[in-house]
Amino acid sequence: MLLPNLALAQGVTFTPGHILANMEKSAWLSTRRGAKRAAYVIAAPWCPYCKQLYETILATPQDIDYRFVFMGFRQYGPAVVNAFFSDADDQVGLFYSDTGARNSALSPRASDLFGHINLVTGHLMAPDFGSMTLGENVGSATPVGFAYPSVVLRDGGNDSIVSIMGAWMYLDQIGEFCATQAATAPDPARYGDYLRAAPQVSRSAQNFFAREADTPYFAAPVPDAPFVDQIRANSAYPSVGTVAFGGEDWVAVRAFTSTDALQFARRSGFYTQ
Numbered sequence: 001m002l003l004p005n006l007a008l009a010q011g012v013t014f015t016p017g018h019i020l021a022n023m024e025k026s027a028w029l030s031t032r033r034g035a036k037r038a039a040y041v042i043a044a045p046w047c048p049y050c051k052q053l054y055e056t057i058l059a060t061p062q063d064i065d066y067r068f069v070f071m072g073f074r075q076y077g078p079a080v081v082n083a084f085f086s087d088a089d090d091q092v093g094l095f096y097s098d099t100g101a102r103n104s105a106l107s108p109r110a111s112d113l114f115g116h117i118n119l120v121t122g123h124l125m126a127p128d129f130g131s132m133t134l135g136e137n138v139g140s141a142t143p144v145g146f147a148y149p150s151v152v153l154r155d156g157g158n159d160s161i162v163s164i165m166g167a168w169m170y171l172d173q174i175g176e177f178c179a180t181q182a183a184t185a186p187d188p189a190r191y192g193d194y195l196r197a198a199p200q201v202s203r204s205a206q207n208f209f210a211r212e213a214d215t216p217y218f219a220a221p222v223p224d225a226p227f228v229d230q231i232r233a234n235s236a237y238p239s240v241g242t243v244a245f246g247g248e249d250w251v252a253v254r255a256f257t258s259t260d261a262l263q264f265a266r267r268s269g270f271y272t273q
Helices: 016-025 048-058 074-084 091-097 109-128 171-177 188-197
Strands: 037-043 064-070 133-135 150-155 160-165 215-218 227-231 239-245 248-254 262-266
Touching: 016 037, 016 109, 016 150, 016 160, 016 227, 037 048, 048 064, 048 091, 064 109, 074 091, 074 109, 074 188, 109 188, 109 227, 109 262, 150 171, 227 262
Parallel strands: 037 064, 133 160
Antiparallel strands: 037 150, 150 160, 215 227, 215 262, 239 248, 248 262
């Protein structure tokens, strides 16, 4: 079970709108590029229920791009990242067609960095999924607030944002009420340079103190990455070090007590002493 590093956190409450926005900003694979609508599938590449949902999507003609936000990679990370860099219309199908695929042009660290973006995003928001969850609790269990797969989307019928478990049983209904516009999400290709570069952390014994209240942390050192945490003014997490990427320096801290997944904040928002 992942335990968040909450010692000095401000205590972020993730609203349904915030959860959907972070899903849009996560690193996802498409099932139907060019679709006008989108839904976000919280999934694990090893989960048989996630594959069952994908197969049901294939058999259901809809103008919806079911965007799979894979996390908990296990040995499947290289194949997920290989599909991410593909121009295939159905990247999820490409992954399932060869779960042992590799991209020799990428650093072995690329799959860890990709997986950590989604792991940090999903698991830090997990406690707030309960109020928006519909459907039957079927799928691969997790120790957090959702099961694999869970589908997040906007319900156009009442303009609410929901998370649906057991979604393969509800695809017809999703097709009727899904109102998430595909074009509202940032281009996932913005993670490409980050994954290719796989920047290393420059280790530092310094702690970095926030200059202002509500200083934000993100799931990756990339513009428009999911916002996952915030810290009080003049407070500091124990720092791992800094990362230089995209013309900026970022402070890196552990997101959980039990993994090496990191969350990042702009160095310009901090001071040392």
